[in-house]
Amino acid sequence: MRVTHLELRNFRNYGSLNLDFENNLTVIQGTNGSGKTNLAEAVYYLSLAKSWRTNECQALIRYGEDHASIKAKVEENGLKREIEIFILGKGRKISINGKPARKLSELSKLVNVTLFSPEDVLIFKGSPSDRRSFLDTSLSKKSLDYFNLIGKYNRLLLERNAALKAEKVDLTLIQVLTDELIAVSEPISRYRRLYIDDLNKVLSDLASELYGHDRRLLVVYKPFIRNESAWKEEAAKAYKRSLDSDIIHKSTSIGIHREDFSLMLDGQDIALYGSQGENRLAAIALKIAPFFLIEDKEKRPIVVLDDVYSELDAEHTKRLSSLITKHLNQVFVTATRANIEGASVIEVSENKAIRR
Ligand SMILES: Nc1ncnc2c1ncn2[C@@H]1O[C@H](COP(=O)(O)OP(=O)(O)O)[C@@H](O)[C@H]1O
Ligand SMILES: [Mg+2]
Numbered sequence: 001m002r003v004t005h006l007e008l009r010n011f012r013n014y015g016s017l018n019l020d021f022e023n024n025l026t027v028i029q030g031t032n033g034s035g036k037t038n039l040a041e042a043v044y045y046l047s048l049a050k051s052w053r054t055n056e057c058q059a060l061i062r063y064g065e066d067h068a069s070i071k072a073k074v075e076e077n078g079l080k081r082e083i084e085i086f087i088l089g090k091g092r093k094i095s096i097n098g099k100p101a102r103k104l105s106e107l108s109k110l111v112n113v114t115l116f117s118p119e120d121v122l123i124f125k126g127s128p129s130d131r132r133s134f135l136d137t138s139l140s141k142k143s144l145d146y147f148n149l150i151g152k153y154n155r156l157l158l159e160r161n162a163a164l165k166a167e168k169v170d171l172t173l174i175q176v177l178t179d180e181l182i183a184v185s186e187p188i189s190r191y192r193r194l195y196i197d198d199l200n201k202v203l204s205d206l207a208s209e210l211y212g213h214d215r216r217l218l219v220v221y222k223p224f225i226r227n228e229s230a231w232k233e234e235a236a237k238a239y240k241r242s243l244d245s246d247i248i249h250k251s252t253s254i255g256i257h258r259e260d261f262s263l264m265l266d267g268q269d270i271a272l273y274g275s276q277g278e279n280r281l282a283a284i285a286l287k288i289a290p291f292f293l294i295e296d297k298e299k300r301p302i303v304v305l306d307d308v309y310s311e312l313d314a315e316h317t318k319r320l321s322s323l324i325t326k327h328l329n330q331v332f333v334t335a336t337r338a339n340i341e342g343a344s345v346i347e348v349s350e351n352k353a354i355r356r
Contacts (some may be wrong), residue, residue, distance in 0.1 A: 001111060001302060002330040003043060004080075005073035010062035011087070012038035013351045020355075023344035025324055028334045029356075030348035036334035039346070039353060040115075040304045042070050043332055047113040047302075049085055049092055049104060057087050074111050077298045081110055112141070112301040116287060116308050121280040123287075124271040128260040135261070138290050139195055146191045153184045157252060165250045174243075182235045185256045189223055189231070196221045196261065202292040206285045207265070209323050210316065211278075215266055217285060222260045281316060284308070292327060303331045310335050 002024070008017040013035045028036045041051050041060075051060060061068040068087040073080060086093040094101040101107055123130055140147035160177040163170060196219045207217035225234045242254050263270045263282055270282050284305075291300040303324070309317055321340050324331045333343070345356040 001074060001076040001298065001300075003046065003072050003111065003302065004075050005071075006042065007071040008039075008042055008069070009071075010065040010068040011042055011070060012060060012062065012068075014038065014042075014353070015062060015351060017353055019346065019353060021330070021344075023342070024328065024330050025321060025340065025343040026330075026332050027338045027340055027343045027345045028332060028348060028353070029336070029338060029345055031336060034348045035351065035353070036348050037306055039348060040306050040332055040334050043302065044113045044115050044304055045070060045085065046072055046074070046083060047108055047111040049094055049107060052115055052117070057092060058089050060087050061089070072111075076110070077296075083107065083110065114287065114291075114301045114303050116284065116303065116305045118307050118311070120287065121283045121308070121311075123283050124263050124274070124279055128258070131261055132257075132259065134287070135192055135195070139191055142195075142290070143191065146188070149184050149188050149191070153181065153188060153256065156181050156184065157255070157257060160252050161250070164246055164252065169247055178236075178239045181252075181255065182232055182239070185224070185235060186231050188256050189225065189259070190228075192256075192259070193221055193223065193228075198293050199286070199289045202289050203285060206289055206292065206323070207282065210281045210285055210319055212315065212319055216264075217282060218264045219286070220262050220264055222262070224254065224256050224259050276311075277313070277316065280308070280311060281320075284320065288328070297327070298329065300327075300329055303328060305331065305333045307334055309333050309338050309340075314339075 002021070004021055006017070006019045006021070008014045011017075017039075028039050030036050037053075041053060045051055045060075054060070066089060070083075070085045070087070072083045074083060075081075082097055084095045094104075094107055096106060096110065123134060136150055140150065156177055160174065160181060163174050163177060200218050203217040203219065204215065207215040225231050225238065227234045238254055246253055263286065265274055265278060265282060268274070270279055274282065288303065291303075294300050309320075312320065317338070317340065321343065325342060333340070347354050347356050
């Protein structure tokens, strides 16, 4: 998929803006505070009708105005569609080909945008919950079943924790909830393991392309239960062992909500031994790896790299760019300065964006 045309009215600092995108790699360039991220945000907004920077619609509307709009033409496998989103002080209205959209998912099917911000490079050095959230988000996009399972798991976990916090602990209730937790945990864990196996099929090739020579990049899953053939039995035993301590601490200390993974570059944990640059590239590789599992290149999501390029050296910038052009449909890169061969450049300044 790709966005071929974008029109903004009163969106952030832009009063009125019309842009066509032809090239698959577009660099949005400008000084600090000129509106690069705002433009990237408009592209991102097309996929979820939501920004990653704010939950307030008002923040997206140009100061002093009462509404904003984003109009876009998107294309996939020759199919062209027009999307229009009106952003009002409270809420928004979405239409696709002139008809009101009933569900948000109609939008996400047409435009899928993956954002990469500087914080994302910390995924391996960050907390396990950041890594789980990467797994949960990308797996949920791939499988509705997984999305539902995670929802169910989280509800059950809340219930079990509430039961552990009760003044008089009801052991029968806790047992029922534990059994239900185990029942949804097993498929979640299986999804995660298979997904990580899939990622590992493409990660080393991707890393070698990014680093410029043969490298082995592997995700190592740290599962709650290792024994796949006796998963439920092992899980039941583990919950039994931790029951007393869970009651004392009034919270569920074990389970798939505590799982983690690490990334090994040539056999070494990248969080512990990798350089800044290696961490950055590995994080990019991990995040775009799922797209390489999508056979039909046309269906691969649009990528927005906000302020990520500025921190790479010239050689790796070049490698990342050539990888992007080869394997992805459309990528937007924001940078204060970027000299990227073959990219089209949009210069942002004074609330305007001009193609150079
Ligand atoms: N709702 C808004 N109306 C007008 N200007 C806005 C609005 N929201 C943010 N801005 C302006 O946008 C600028 C920041 O743009 P941004 O895209 O984040 O810059 P950068 O080019 O550094 O990524 C700031 O000057 C801010 O005042
Ligand atoms: Mg910015």
